[in-house]
Amino acid sequence: MHIKCSRIFRGHHKSIRMKIYTKTGDRGQTALFDGRCVSKNNLRIETYGTVDELNSHLGLANADCRHADLHELLAQLQRQLFAFGADLATPHDSKNASKIKRIGPSEIAFLEQHIDAATAALPPLKHFVLPGGSPTASRLHVARTVCRRAERLLVTLMAAEPDGPDALIYLNRLSDLIFTLARRANQLDAVPDVEWLPENPQPKAPRPSRPAPRGRGR
Numbered sequence: 001m002h003i004k005c006s007r008i009f010r011g012h013h014k015s016i017r018m019k020i021y022t023k024t025g026d027r028g029q030t031a032l033f034d035g036r037c038v039s040k041n042n043l044r045i046e047t048y049g050t051v052d053e054l055n056s057h058l059g060l061a062n063a064d065c066r067h068a069d070l071h072e073l074l075a076q077l078q079r080q081l082f083a084f085g086a087d088l089a090t091p092h093d094s095k096n097a098s099k100i101k102r103i104g105p106s107e108i109a110f111l112e113q114h115i116d117a118a119t120a121a122l123p124p125l126k127h128f129v130l131p132g133g134s135p136t137a138s139r140l141h142v143a144r145t146v147c148r149r150a151e152r153l154l155v156t157l158m159a160a161e162p163d164g165p166d167a168l169i170y171l172n173r174l175s176d177l178i179f180t181l182a183r184r185a186n187q188l189d190a191v192p193d194v195e196w197l198p199e200n201p202q203p204k205a206p207r208p209s210r211p212a213p214r215g216r217g218r
Helices: 043-063 068-088 105-121 135-160 166-188
Strands: 029-031 037-039 128-130 194-196
Touching: 037 043, 043 068, 043 135, 068 105, 068 166, 105 166, 135 166
Parallel strands: none
Antiparallel strands: 029 037, 128 194
16 A cells, blocks of 8 residues: 655646745655655665766766866756656656656667767777866766666665666666766866776786707717
8 A cells, every 4th residue: 555645736837836845754755756655765765866966966067067068968968867867756557657758778879879979089998097087077977976876776676676677777878978978078178087007016927937948869
């Protein structure tokens, strides 16, 4: 049996005047998009809350981005993530499931296209890269780690509530794109990537000497 939270808004979205405080969450409860009331520490809430956190980090990275193409791409990703939050807030068995546009192959292809384009503009990756570089790149590296955390939470959620694979694939690709965009941001800002190199590399083992060939007996 599902408990219903009180309705906050009614009517067409254009006529809704949003109130900042509603008092409906004062007891640690919140509502999914179908009105179902759940605890604020519910795994689904934790998952799409982390996606919201990721979106905020992308906004922070974009705040001082000086490159028009990268700026617009980050804004597009933020819009996608906002819609993705609605996807995650609506379980597939929800009565409102058919009203939500799900993340799918087209969004995944969009990410892959931009990964390929950014990678083509970058020098080959020869070493592991430490988070850092320019301010924009550093903030994107933080966003990447938040994306990975959202992915781990979604894996746990899907183990409890089986779902289609597209949402998980999307987060996996998105973390790859954000990593690539962090490198691209460094390149555009003329700041080198911070490469990780072992402090005390192990010396190569000497090659065993070959025994001298025996001469023929005299």
